[in-house]
Amino acid sequence: MPGPYVIRVSSTKGGVGKSVIATNLAVAVNMYGYDTLLIDKDMANPSVGVYMGLEDVSIGLSEVMKGKATFQSATIPHPASGVRVLPQRIDTDVLQFSPAEVRVFGDKIKKSDYKFIIVDTEPGIQYETTIKWYDEAFVITTPYEAACISAIKLMSKYGKAGVKTTIIVNRVENKSHELSIKEIEEMCEQKVSGILKEDDKVKVGVSEHIPVYLLDRKSPFSRGIDEIAKMLISRSGSFGKVPRTGGDGFLSGIKKKL
Amino acid sequence: MDKKSYAILASSQKGGVGKTIVAINVTAALRTAGYEVLVIDTDVANPSIGPLLGMRETGMGYAEVIKGKVEVEKTQSVFEPTGFYFIPAGGDGEAINPTPDQLNKFYAKVLKMDFDFIIVDTPPGTKIDGATKNFDEALIITTPEETSVFGAQKLAQIYERSHLPHKLVINRVKDDKFELDEERIEKIYGDIAYALLPEDRVVVESEAKHIPAYLLNRQSQFALSIDELCRAYNLKAGEPDQGVKKRGFGIRRFFGGK
Numbered sequence: 001m002p003g004p005y006v007i008r009v010s011s012t013k014g015g016v017g018k019s020v021i022a023t024n025l026a027v028a029v030n031m032y033g034y035d036t037l038l039i040d041k042d043m044a045n046p047s048v049g050v051y052m053g054l055e056d057v058s059i060g061l062s063e064v065m066k067g068k069a070t071f072q073s074a075t076i077p078h079p080a081s082g083v084r085v086l087p088q089r090i091d092t093d094v095l096q097f098s099p100a101e102v103r104v105f106g107d108k109i110k111k112s113d114y115k116f117i118i119v120d121t122e123p124g125i126q127y128e129t130t131i132k133w134y135d136e137a138f139v140i141t142t143p144y145e146a147a148c149i150s151a152i153k154l155m156s157k158y159g160k161a162g163v164k165t166t167i168i169v170n171r172v173e174n175k176s177h178e179l180s181i182k183e184i185e186e187m188c189e190q191k192v193s194g195i196l197k198e199d200d201k202v203k204v205g206v207s208e209h210i211p212v213y214l215l216d217r218k219s220p221f222s223r224g225i226d227e228i229a230k231m232l233i234s235r236s237g238s239f240g241k242v243p244r245t246g247g248d249g250f251l252s253g254i255k256k257k258l
Numbered sequence: 259m260d261k262k263s264y265a266i267l268a269s270s271q272k273g274g275v276g277k278t279i280v281a282i283n284v285t286a287a288l289r290t291a292g293y294e295v296l297v298i299d300t301d302v303a304n305p306s307i308g309p310l311l312g313m314r315e316t317g318m319g320y321a322e323v324i325k326g327k328v329e330v331e332k333t334q335s336v337f338e339p340t341g342f343y344f345i346p347a348g349g350d351g352e353a354i355n356p357t358p359d360q361l362n363k364f365y366a367k368v369l370k371m372d373f374d375f376i377i378v379d380t381p382p383g384t385k386i387d388g389a390t391k392n393f394d395e396a397l398i399i400t401t402p403e404e405t406s407v408f409g410a411q412k413l414a415q416i417y418e419r420s421h422l423p424h425k426l427v428i429n430r431v432k433d434d435k436f437e438l439d440e441e442r443i444e445k446i447y448g449d450i451a452y453a454l455l456p457e458d459r460v461v462v463e464s465e466a467k468h469i470p471a472y473l474l475n476r477q478s479q480f481a482l483s484i485d486e487l488c489r490a491y492n493l494k495a496g497e498p499d500q501g502v503k504k505r506g507f508g509i510r511r512f513f514g515g516k
Contacts (some may be wrong), residue, residue, distance in 0.1 A: 013304050014382050015274010019405070044383045045272045045410075047405040090408050094383075123273055123382070125303065126353060146309055153351055177466050206403060207436035 004037070004114040005236040008137040008163070012150035014123040017170040018140045019047035020202055022120035024213040024222070027081040028229035031213075034115035037075070040088040041130075043095060044123045049087030053079050053209035060088040065097055065105050071112075080214050084114070099129065106133045117238070125154045128161075135236070136164045138194075142171045143178040148187050155188065168194035168228065193231060196224040263296075263373045264491070265365070267422075271409030273382040276429040277399045278306040279461055279471070281379040283481075285395075286470040287488045289342040293374035296334065301381040302354050305347035308445040311337055312468030319348025323364060324356045330367050341472060344371070353381065358388025365392035383413075385454040390420040397452075402437035412432050414447060425452035427487065432457045434499045453487040456480055477478065 009022040019042065026038035041061060042047035049057055054076055062084070063069040075086050086156030096106075109117055110133075121132070137158045141151040151167070158165045169184060169192050179191050199221035213222045278301075285297040297511035308314060312315070313335065322328045322346075368376060368439045369392065378393070380386070390396075391406045396417055400410040401423040408427060417424045426447050429442070431454050444450050458480035464471035472481045 013273050015272065045405055045409045050405050050408070091412070124353065146304070146306065150304055150351065203403075203436045 002237070003110045004117045005136070005232075006119065006134050007088065007135045008119050008121055008128075009122045009140065010137055010154065011140040012125050012154045013147055014045070016123075016140050016142050016147065016197070017202075018123065019045075019051060019120050020206065021138070021140055021170060021211075021225070022050055022118055023051045023194065023248050024211045024225045025229055025232070026083045026116075026118045027078075027086075027211045027213045028222075028225050029116050029118070030048060030081055030083045032229060032233060034233060035084070035113065036118060037084045037086060037109070037112065037114045038078075038115045039086045039109075039117060039119045041119050043088060043092050043118055043128075044122050046088035046090055046092060046155070048085065048120050049090070050209065051206060051211065052083075052085055052087070054078065054085055056085055057087050060092060061086050062088060062092045065101050066095070067101075071105075071108050078090060080210070097129070102130050103132075106130065107127065109133065116232070125150070125157055128157075131158075131161045131163060134163055136166060138166050138168050140168050140170055141184075141190045143169055143184060145179060145181075148179060148184055152188055155190070165190070165215045168192070168196065170196045171198045172196065173198045192222065194228040196221055196228075212241055263367060263369050263371070263376045263377065265376045265393045266491075267386070267390075267393045268377055268379045268399065269384065269396050269413060270382050270399040270406075271413040272400070272406045273304075275367050275382075275406055276455075276461075277382070278310060278379050279450055279464075280397065280399050280427060280429060280455065280484075281377050282307060282470045283484045284488060285341060285342050285375075285377050285470040286472040287481075287484045288375050288377075288491060289340050289344050290472070290476075291488070291492050294343075295375045296345065296368070296371065296373045297377045297379065298345040298368070299347040299379050300384075301379060302347045302349035303351060303381060305338045305349075307344060307345045307379060310465060310468065310470075311344065313337070313344065313346070317348065319346035320364075321347060321349030321354050323348075323367075323415040324354060330364070331371070331413065341439065348403060361389035362392065365389060383409075385416055386418060387416075390417070392476065393422060396422050396424040397427050398447075399427045399429055400422050400443070400447075402428055402432075402439075402443060404438055407438060407443050411446050427451070427453045427455065429455045431455060432455045453483065455483045455487070 011018045026036050030036040040046050059069040059074045064071050064074045075084050078085055139151050141147045155165045197220040201212050201216050201219040202221050205215050270277040285295050289295045299305050300320050318328050319333050323330045333345050398410045398413050400406045426450050456479045460471045460475045460478040460480050464474045472484050
């Protein structure tokens with residue numbers, strides 16, 4: 001049995017929607033029948049717990065990595081979706097972790113029974129000592145030149161570390177001053193794997209502490225998340241599970257390909 | 259009269275809250291009021307001021323001055339026709355982490371440059387421990403979204419420890435039911451908000467036209483709110499409003515009476 005497929009959800013700039021994407025993607029993948037763990041590794045602006053309605057935690061990832069709490073005790077089930085969440089305390093300091101602490105935690109998650117582990121991270125391109133945890137990195141950008149230029153730098157870092165990167169463009173409005181997907185692909189020299197539209201329902205979800213994918217499955221953002229979830233599931237090699245929501249032909253399509 | 263500049267730190271914990279927009283519009287407003295103003299971009303990883311003003315990065319800026327490669331006077335340029343000065347971030351897109359010593363040397367030089375006001379735009383989440391003494395105050399910029407406000411609270415606590423007076427600026431206010439209301443925000447921050455800036459289309463236009471919104475439309479809601487924000491500064495430079503200082507002491511009392 002292969003271990004969990006671990007994804008780093010990342011961006012170079014803050015405010016591009018990284019945490020909203022990480023939480024909704026985890027919900028979607030879990031609801032397709034794949035046990036998913038969502039980890040908040042952002043110590044500067046821990047948002048995952050808030051977006052999932054779990055914000056008043058007294059122990060989180062920092063405590064687990066520092067050996068002050070167990071992985072099991074800090075992991076919380078999200079009632080509405082079944083996703084397991086390892087959040088961050090809102091008032092956590094931005095800590096440094098030793099190579100040993102990083103390795104020990106990496107071993108823990110790799111030995112766990114989850115099919116997917118989605119990790120929300122701090123924006124930036126500082127060299128990431130946890131890079132060995134990841135099978136794939138999602139780079140979240142918006143359709144603007146400055147954002148894409150810095151996304152390219154992050155992708156280059158991942159490339160040097162041998163981590164597969166996937167480009168997701170968020171907050172797309174198809175306005176004239178935006179870069180087109182084609183222009184972004186030319187700049188990045190790589191196909192865009194996910195397009196998420198600007199969607200008023202997202203802020204409703206944020207305000208209500210309910211992932212928008214649960215609030216409105218058909219809303220534009222949710223549909224985009226659905227596509228990305230399906231792509232991730234098919235690409236990671238996880239087959240054969242019965243989805244938790246009614247299948248819409250996608251899994252039978254995959255089975256035909258096997 | 260003592261010609262030391264009044265130094266304002268434009269900061270936020272979370273990215274994407276409009277910190278740079280606030281910085282350049284405060285700069286434009288103070289210049290319009292007749293002061294000599296310098297704005298400095300210190301966000302080397304994501305330099306935004308140059309693009310917002312339509313000024314391509316020239317290559318030499320804050321990063322090069324910090325490293326001792328160029329004199330600070332050689333890096334400034336003028337934003338015509340208003341005439342405020344601007345020092346770009348410089349560097350190569352990788353964040354730099356100057357030591358307190360380097361920062362203090364930099365600000366010592368800058369504060370002698372004969373400006374009435376110096377506004378420093380910083381990367382999100384920056385701690386400038388060890389160099390906060392160079393600043394007269396910090397603006398903590400947030401949006402009315404919960405995780406952003408938690409970030410502002412975190413940053414306020416950091417500034418409290420350094421005894422740096424700070425003021426909360428709530429940006430992108432829409433007054434809809436999906437954002438936190440002012441009262442709730444002030445409860446989290448621990449003091450009253452200093453300024454409320456509305457979500458305003460003029461800001462989007464200004465980004466496309468590469469002119470600060472304040473100059474694009476002086477009568478817009480956003481510009482009028484910037485005027486409100488600057489009211490306390492709009493006195494003879496070197497004599498900040500006593501009311502402003504009192505608000506700062508009020509915050510210290512709230513946080514456990516230092």
